[in-house]
Amino acid sequence: MAAVVMSYYCKPSPFLGHFPSYLAKSSSRQVAGTAVQESKISALFWGSKKSVEPKELDVSVSLQDSILTGGGLEKQITPKRISLSIISSISEVSSREWDACNLDATGPDKFNPFLSHGFLSSLEESRSAVKETGWMPSHIVAKDESDNVLGVVPLYLKSHSYGEFVFDHSWADAYYGFGSRYYPKFQCCVPFTPVTGPRILVRNIPFRDQLFDVLVSALKDLAAKSQVSSLHITFPTEKEWHMLKEKGFLQRIGMQYHWKNHNYKNFDEFLMDMKQSKRKNIRQERKKVSTQNLSMKRLRGYEIKASHWDTFYSFYRNTTDNKFDLIIETFFSLLSTKILLI
Template sequence: EVKENPTKGKKVSVSIISSILDVSSHEWDSCALDATGPEKFNPFLSHGFLSSLEETGCAVKETGWMPSHIIAKDESENILGVAPLYLKSHSYGEFVFDHSWADAYYSFGARYYPKFQCCVPFTPVTGPRILVRNTSFKDQVFDVIVTALKDLTAKSQVSSLHITFPSEAEWYKLKDRGFLQRIGMQYHWKNRNYKSFDEFLMDMKQSKRKNIRQERKK
């Protein structure tokens, strides 16, 4: 357990838990809700979703996803922030293809796995990864968790720490804290209030409509 003093008179302890079930859903979801805002709540950051991945054996040590979640508390044991973290023995289920990095490590006689991955397993959905309660010292709690992530990576002697699909605000904040940046591209489909599939097709050129209709008949 690491202790920091992010603000005057405020001590924050940081610990690692081996299962999200070690923290209550109310406390975890309160952090997630404050991090995203109630109007943009991300269900993939919820305790229910992440715990289901552990309880069904999807994101567990045996499948190469060893939970190592970060929990930050104040002196009264109130949770101030959390971060979903996994010790990975492979790169599957991340939707970030870093096999060339692994090959580069091996070509120099170094070991790429295990590595730490701060993410939502199997879910390439952008959102905050360091989930902090909305307090007057939330920026300091954010820094404490980032420091804890770095310290854990160094202490564990793993190759690297990856924070994937963070929010844009986090992306910039993490750069200021020494992280290398990576840019990915996604294509998102949006429903423009289409009343039917045919109405959706009418937004396309005739040739594309024809191809899609032929494909659907196969």
């Protein structure tokens, strides 16, 4: 079975994308007296049905080097050889080189801390995103002849679908029902973080667009050589989402709710955007807080002590308990030593 490649883009939207009707079986349910059509995926596979054969996945595959030749205004530039490699830990790339790719991919005014070396390395060092927890780092790195890092891709070999905030368990059930293996799969993302951002991080060089194409091809090549069921790129930018479609990726759309500050002068002005009943409820809740003798203090990274993190982690686990294990406790204290937290 060939690997399926998918990109998942999530944006504030008044609607949810629907699966094409010709690939789905329809059923209906009654909502407030109105018949609503529901789509259910019925087939995503080809080839003969066969039994699942569990085996150890070999990801020690090599990726083909490329020559960037340039085009248009780039024709006068000397061709550049690019070597690609797969690393099992982000520590194999310096924070300076990784963050330079992140900065050029997002722009200095929109630097994404979740894609930073400090954030991703804290996930690995705390054992939150490692092979033993179902997140095997398999990052792709592109270097030139002088060993300069020109592009990176955060990539993980997953043995489950937790911590992605994109629910594909029905896909896994369908695979197993067909007699095939869904896990492991490749996931290009930021673990435990449903925040939109670039996923193919490329330096601002003359061959930038070509290198983007090379890295996308490397992702697909790796998925095919590793014989995984699928490759997923989740929460990319809208621009990447469209570009990935041109590279043969299936597209999927989700919906998130975002709060935006419309230049409110104060909290009361914010409340005036709401219905009277909601304003009343919020004001009553705030009055209850004031009677509990609570105080608020802002702490910067170096001011946050171990006791603060212990308390914070108890709040975090109170949210995730009885659902699934996510981030390991030491992640937060590690992060505070690498990224300025406010």
